[in-house]
Amino acid sequence: MMQRLATCICVLTIGVSCLLAMSARLPLRSAPSTDCVTIFLTGNELGALQPCGCSSGQLGGLDRRPAIFNSVPAERRLIVDTGSLVDGDNEQDLIKFDIVVQAFNLLDYDLVNLSGEDIEIAKSHGVLDNIASVFDVISSQVDDETDLPTRFTKQFLLKEKVVAVTVAAFDPESMPIEQIGELFVSQPGHQTVNMLILNSCTLEIVGSIAEMEIVDCIVCPPESDEPEVMSGQYDRPLVISVGRFGKYVGRLQITAAEDVNELSYSFLPVPVTEDLTQEKSLVEVYKAYQQLVKEENLLERQPRFTLSNGLEYTGSKSCKSCHEYEYKKWSGRAHAHAYATLERVGSHYDPECIICHVVGFEYESGFVSEQKSGEDLRNVGCENCHGPGSEHIRTLGQALTTEPMSDCTDCHTSERSADYAENEQLYFQKIVHWMEPNSVGGVKK
Numbered sequence: 001m002m003q004r005l006a007t008c009i010c011v012l013t014i015g016v017s018c019l020l021a022m023s024a025r026l027p028l029r030s031a032p033s034t035d036c037v038t039i040f041l042t043g044n045e046l047g048a049l050q051p052c053g054c055s056s057g058q059l060g061g062l063d064r065r066p067a068i069f070n071s072v073p074a075e076r077r078l079i080v081d082t083g084s085l086v087d088g089d090n091e092q093d094l095i096k097f098d099i100v101v102q103a104f105n106l107l108d109y110d111l112v113n114l115s116g117e118d119i120e121i122a123k124s125h126g127v128l129d130n131i132a133s134v135f136d137v138i139s140s141q142v143d144d145e146t147d148l149p150t151r152f153t154k155q156f157l158l159k160e161k162v163v164a165v166t167v168a169a170f171d172p173e174s175m176p177i178e179q180i181g182e183l184f185v186s187q188p189g190h191q192t193v194n195m196l197i198l199n200s201c202t203l204e205i206v207g208s209i210a211e212m213e214i215v216d217c218i219v220c221p222p223e224s225d226e227p228e229v230m231s232g233q234y235d236r237p238l239v240i241s242v243g244r245f246g247k248y249v250g251r252l253q254i255t256a257a258e259d260v261n262e263l264s265y266s267f268l269p270v271p272v273t274e275d276l277t278q279e280k281s282l283v284e285v286y287k288a289y290q291q292l293v294k295e296e297n298l299l300e301r302q303p304r305f306t307l308s309n310g311l312e313y314t315g316s317k318s319c320k321s322c323h324e325y326e327y328k329k330w331s332g333r334a335h336a337h338a339y340a341t342l343e344r345v346g347s348h349y350d351p352e353c354i355i356c357h358v359v360g361f362e363y364e365s366g367f368v369s370e371q372k373s374g375e376d377l378r379n380v381g382c383e384n385c386h387g388p389g390s391e392h393i394r395t396l397g398q399a400l401t402t403e404p405m406s407d408c409t410d411c412h413t414s415e416r417s418a419d420y421a422e423n424e425q426l427y428f429q430k431i432v433h434w435m436e437p438n439s440v441g442g443v444k445k
């Protein structure tokens with residue numbers, strides 16, 4: 001316990017002293033000497049451009065990153081993304097890929113490590129060369145056709161000494177580990193910081209690399225959304241991961257200690273919280289994304305399942321004639337304006353949002369689009385929870401409503417509805433629309 005506490009305080013002290021050095025006004029001539037340099041590390045965005053806003057307290061948003069990056073002057077920081085910009089290769093992923101690249105440009109990224117999937121998408125788009133002209137790019141996934149560098153170096157002046165920070169990408173599954181030595185060159189008189197981004201990590205791999213005593217910091221694929229130190233806080237190499245979905249920015253601070261030739265490392269996850277200022281230009285980039293999603297008409301081109309037994313969605317209003325009481329109750333509640341909510345934030349053309357905010361989007365006869373569907377299929381309607389109503393209505397209520405029916409937790413996930421799990425009863429109370437206690441089937445005669 002005592003030891004833990006001591007570690008904590010020490011890390012904090014390093015953080016504070018570096019911040020103080022940063023805020024001291026130094027003349028903006030060529031690379032002023034300082035005692036620490038900050039490497040901001042992000043990665044595994046997996047298409048998460050911005051939190052959905054479904055629930056308060058969500059972390060993330062490309063447009064909030066400047067508030068973190070700009071806490072350190074450009075000449076004393078390195079901004080690196082470790083790759084996996086999107087989560088697939090469908091049309092929406094392609095749009096997102098372009099958007100992330102635009103955003104990284106505005107965010108002043110120094111370096112992006114492209115994963116194999118990133119390269120595939122960039123190639124299929126014909127934009128690989130463009131990307132490499134926007135920021136430096138490295139990758140371990142190079143082949144005869146793809147000629148990308150595997151390492152990148154930038155120099156800083158720390159306590160009047162040149163420190164060369166090298167970031168290299170390596171694929172231990174396709175290359176012998178001995179080759180790592182060739183990625184890092186040392187120059188006489190320069191201190192080095194050698195970082196290695198791996199696309200797969202095992203204890204064995206990390207152990208063998210550690211034995212080589214070349215690498216200072218290894219970045220492994222994420223095991224959680226939050227960046228982590230996977231080795232001991234003071235181990236060398238320091239083994240870290242950068243998290244997922246842009247919820248955090250990893251801040252690796254490298255400090256030159258007083259009178260010592262050693263550099264000390266501290267790594268902390270910085271949460272991308274709602275109270276950080278949104279950068280205007282990046283807010284515009286997200287709007288451009290919404291516009292592209294609309295123009296590409298993704299909603300209407302979504303693949304759809306056929307319902308079994310010829311069932312069809314009929315829309316919430318079709319229930320009104322026989323269930324007027326329920327209809328009125330439902331109308332006054334949150335579910336009945338779930339579509340308006342999307343309109344308000346401009347995401348009503350986005351399939352990734354629509355799916356939980358309308359009726360039957362994944363099925364034929366369900367909601368298609370503003371143009372193609374009546375208002376009755378908008379919102380979280382009766383048939384989201386009770387199933388498609390055609391047969392029930394045709395038989396004047398004799399045939400019970402049937403699957404597919406959604407459970408609350410299909411939509412109220414921990415991500416989208418953080419409060420739900422702890423307040424299930426309260427949520428349920430808020431949607432009561434059936435007659436209680438004694439009316440048969442809740443039907444108002």
Ligand code: HEC
Pocket residue numbers: 051052053054055341342345347350352353354355356357410411412413416417418419420
């Ligand atoms: C998995 C289902 C699901 C998806 C997908 C989804 N939402 Fe939601 N959304 C919800 C739920 C559930 C709530 C209500 C959460 C609560 O109040 O606990 C909600 C609420 C909201 C709200 C807040 C309504 C308010 O003012 O109280 C906004 C805004 C919103 N969603 C926007 C979006 C956007 C934009 C997207 C797409 C990027 C999206 N949603 C995708 C389920 C979803």
Ligand code: HEC
Pocket residue numbers: 314315316318319320321322323382383386388389390392393396397398399400401440441443
């Ligand atoms: C033509 C009149 C009529 C319409 C329209 C109608 N219902 Fe019903 N519904 C009934 C009757 C009658 C019962 C009672 C059946 C019973 O008590 O066995 C009933 C019962 C139900 C029940 C409870 C039994 C069950 O099937 O689970 C649900 C839920 C229900 N209706 C939902 C809906 C929904 C949703 C719609 C619109 C898609 C709808 N109803 C449209 C007449 C109707």
Ligand code: HEC
Pocket residue numbers: 334335337338339341342355356357358380384385406407408409410411412426427428429430431
């Ligand atoms: C098809 C997706 C979906 C399903 C299923 C669903 N919800 Fe929702 N729920 C939403 C969305 C979307 C919102 C946000 C609506 C808005 O405000 O725009 C919401 C909002 C709510 C709200 C309002 C929250 C608030 O604080 O005002 C409550 C309460 C709620 N849901 C309860 C439930 C319960 C209980 C169930 C299960 C019986 C359920 N929901 C099933 C999508 C769903």
Ligand code: HEC
Pocket residue numbers: 316319320323326327328330331335380381382383384385386431433434435440441442443
């Ligand atoms: C968010 C999900 C949800 C939505 C939306 C919803 N219901 Fe319900 N409904 C329920 C739940 C949960 C019950 C509670 C009884 C149960 O467990 O079946 C219920 C009960 C009922 C009952 C009484 C059933 C019985 O067995 O007594 C009727 C009728 C009904 N709903 C009709 C409607 C109609 C009509 C609409 C649209 C205007 C609607 N519901 C919208 C979830 C929903």
